Amino acid sequence: MAFSTSCSSVKAVNSRWTSPSPSPSSRFAVLPVFLHRRYATSVKLTATSAALKTVEQTTLTEDNQFSTIGSDSDEYNPTLPKPRILVAEKLGEAGVNLLREFGDVDCSYDLSPEDLKKKVAESDALIVRSGTKVTREVFEAAKGRMKVVGRAGVGIDNVDLQAATEHGCLVVNAPTANTVAAAEHGIALLACMARNVAQADASIKAGKWERSKYVGVSLVGKTLAVMGFGKVGTEVARRAKGLGMNVISHDPYAPADRARALGVDLVSFDQAISTADFVSLHMPLTPATKKVFNDETFSKMKKGVRLINVARGGVIDEDALVRALDAGIVAQAALDVFCEEPPSKDSKLIQHENVTVTPHLGASTKEAQEGVAIEIAEAVAGALRGELSATAVNAPMVDPEFYLTREVSCPISIWSKGVQSIRVVYRSARNRDDLDTRLLRAMITKGIIEPISDSYVNLVNADFIAKQKGLRISEERMVVDSSPEYPVDSIQVQILNVESNFAGAVSDSGDISIEGKVKYGVPHLTCVGSFGVDVSLEGNLILCRQVDQPGMIGQVGHILGEQNVNVNFMSVGRTVLRKQAIMAIGVDEEPDNKTLERIGGVSAIEEFVFLKL
Numbered sequence: 001m002a003f004s005t006s007c008s009s010v011k012a013v014n015s016r017w018t019s020p021s022p023s024p025s026s027r028f029a030v031l032p033v034f035l036h037r038r039y040a041t042s043v044k045l046t047a048t049s050a051a052l053k054t055v056e057q058t059t060l061t062e063d064n065q066f067s068t069i070g071s072d073s074d075e076y077n078p079t080l081p082k083p084r085i086l087v088a089e090k091l092g093e094a095g096v097n098l099l100r101e102f103g104d105v106d107c108s109y110d111l112s113p114e115d116l117k118k119k120v121a122e123s124d125a126l127i128v129r130s131g132t133k134v135t136r137e138v139f140e141a142a143k144g145r146m147k148v149v150g151r152a153g154v155g156i157d158n159v160d161l162q163a164a165t166e167h168g169c170l171v172v173n174a175p176t177a178n179t180v181a182a183a184e185h186g187i188a189l190l191a192c193m194a195r196n197v198a199q200a201d202a203s204i205k206a207g208k209w210e211r212s213k214y215v216g217v218s219l220v221g222k223t224l225a226v227m228g229f230g231k232v233g234t235e236v237a238r239r240a241k242g243l244g245m246n247v248i249s250h251d252p253y254a255p256a257d258r259a260r261a262l263g264v265d266l267v268s269f270d271q272a273i274s275t276a277d278f279v280s281l282h283m284p285l286t287p288a289t290k291k292v293f294n295d296e297t298f299s300k301m302k303k304g305v306r307l308i309n310v311a312r313g314g315v316i317d318e319d320a321l322v323r324a325l326d327a328g329i330v331a332q333a334a335l336d337v338f339c340e341e342p343p344s345k346d347s348k349l350i351q352h353e354n355v356t357v358t359p360h361l362g363a364s365t366k367e368a369q370e371g372v373a374i375e376i377a378e379a380v381a382g383a384l385r386g387e388l389s390a391t392a393v394n395a396p397m398v399d400p401e402f403y404l405t406r407e408v409s410c411p412i413s414i415w416s417k418g419v420q421s422i423r424v425v426y427r428s429a430r431n432r433d434d435l436d437t438r439l440l441r442a443m444i445t446k447g448i449i450e451p452i453s454d455s456y457v458n459l460v461n462a463d464f465i466a467k468q469k470g471l472r473i474s475e476e477r478m479v480v481d482s483s484p485e486y487p488v489d490s491i492q493v494q495i496l497n498v499e500s501n502f503a504g505a506v507s508d509s510g511d512i513s514i515e516g517k518v519k520y521g522v523p524h525l526t527c528v529g530s531f532g533v534d535v536s537l538e539g540n541l542i543l544c545r546q547v548d549q550p551g552m553i554g555q556v557g558h559i560l561g562e563q564n565v566n567v568n569f570m571s572v573g574r575t576v577l578r579k580q581a582i583m584a585i586g587v588d589e590e591p592d593n594k595t596l597e598r599i600g601g602v603s604a605i606e607e608f609v610f611l612k613l
Ligand SMILES: NC(=O)c1ccc[n+]([C@@H]2O[C@H](COP(=O)([O-])OP(=O)(O)OC[C@H]3O[C@@H](n4cnc5c(N)ncnc54)[C@H](O)[C@@H]3O)[C@@H](O)[C@H]2O)c1
Pocket: 154, 155, 156, 175, 178, 179, 182, 227, 228, 229, 230, 231, 232, 233, 250, 251, 252, 253, 254, 282, 283, 284, 285, 288, 289, 310, 311, 312, 336, 337, 360, 361, 362, 363, 364
């Protein structure tokens, strides 16, 4: 009795936004598949009985086993609507123009939280600066439509990354284009503060002439502590050296040799704050840096220290700073950023006579804003097109070749019920430390979970969803003698301790097992259960488990031929002569149900599956 099923498997294809002439490797890019599920052209649902039934719909079968997403066409389709991109804060014109070439751009500034929530439900991407809070509620309101959030700048503390990840939304930023602007602003504040420029300006405009009141301090020979030796911190240090300052820095993650190359000593936090005449903040706002400048730390500073902050307001306890200013521990502060932006008008800190303030202007130069706008427009358009983004904040970044191996893990999900424990073996010529398997793991999770649940899985949320579903994935890496040019020589996915709907997929060890390789850039199925095969994972595939006897290829070939279904390859694998074999048949056309039933009716065929890849 033949047992026949049909399924379609996730195919590595482009979204409708792919450029007209994709590069050979781009059709294997993972993001289109991961990000654009809702654009899949068809979803096939097929009953598990011999009487096959194909229905176009997006829901799952009762036993949640056999529905997966069909593939989009590889061709660019200009008739389909463009992606909608909501730009919620002022963005440089060059960036907006770039986005307009690619999508429908809605520039709506100063939206209320409620209006933002309404708009994201109709947008594929959102672009913000630091003034928009992209909260969990925003991601929830988007109902899965919003696939990319672009932060036109560095700090992503206004985006709820955890919520983005859980909703499968990629977050990209523009981390480099405003570095110099921020560093220049830091130096501007340092110099203005030291020479009372803002106060003297206000005084003279008020009709006064107070030359003795505004005697400043010199910078040359003074010690500047740069807190955070990243992009901006490094540029500030470089410029401060040019002003003749002695620069030290604290950054737990910065390499000492990079600092040394600039003549900067990396020191401990306490050493930095206790020896500096000027302290300039350049670390991100994280749980570890929140209010790290507080009563205790101010008390350790040199009396008369001067503080500059162009990083994030939240790293300072603002009430503690007011106390330190009043006590004369901090002689002056120059602040571009605040805990709450804009700060309240009557804030004691803002009104303090020894405080110079600017309204978050660090990145606000013409040059930086044009640069940031282009950087973020390219990152967002790229992500929507399915390209890897070098500035993705919440996604693992791995070599593009890895995507090729996704398909080897797809069919296995439909052969098993109640998957809980998965073992993956990667055979690779690369040494263990040189093999990043995060994306592969994400693909496997996607391949296994999506057919059996309504979860939307992408590379951003795969680990999170796997954990949520109690899926245990153990990974093993084996070093083999092959070309290290390719990250993975072969990949074997095993599902442990479950019943199989396709007995041919069960290996000698009793687990469902499937193995694949990438050959000439195309994923190949190389082992099903204990049977060796060699089949490219493309197009339509019929896999039959049968008695190993003469005439099988002829019989099946004849049935297909009669229905005008063209066979493009065949591969037979067997374990013991004249016992059992697996026959893999690639066909150009999709056989109709009647044809599949006839194949299932061949007496020596014990079971078969039809895979639409
Ligand atoms: N005011 C503005 O308009 C403006 C403009 C650009 C950047 N920024 C802000 O400046 C900050 C730095 O930006 P960047 O581009 O240099 O980022 P970056 O990631 O290149 O540098 C941050 C550095 O801080 C270090 N760091 C992390 N935790 C630390 C800690 N506890 N103590 C000391 N150092 C720590 C990191 O190791 C890193 O080297 C960010 O907060 C960014 O949002 C503000």
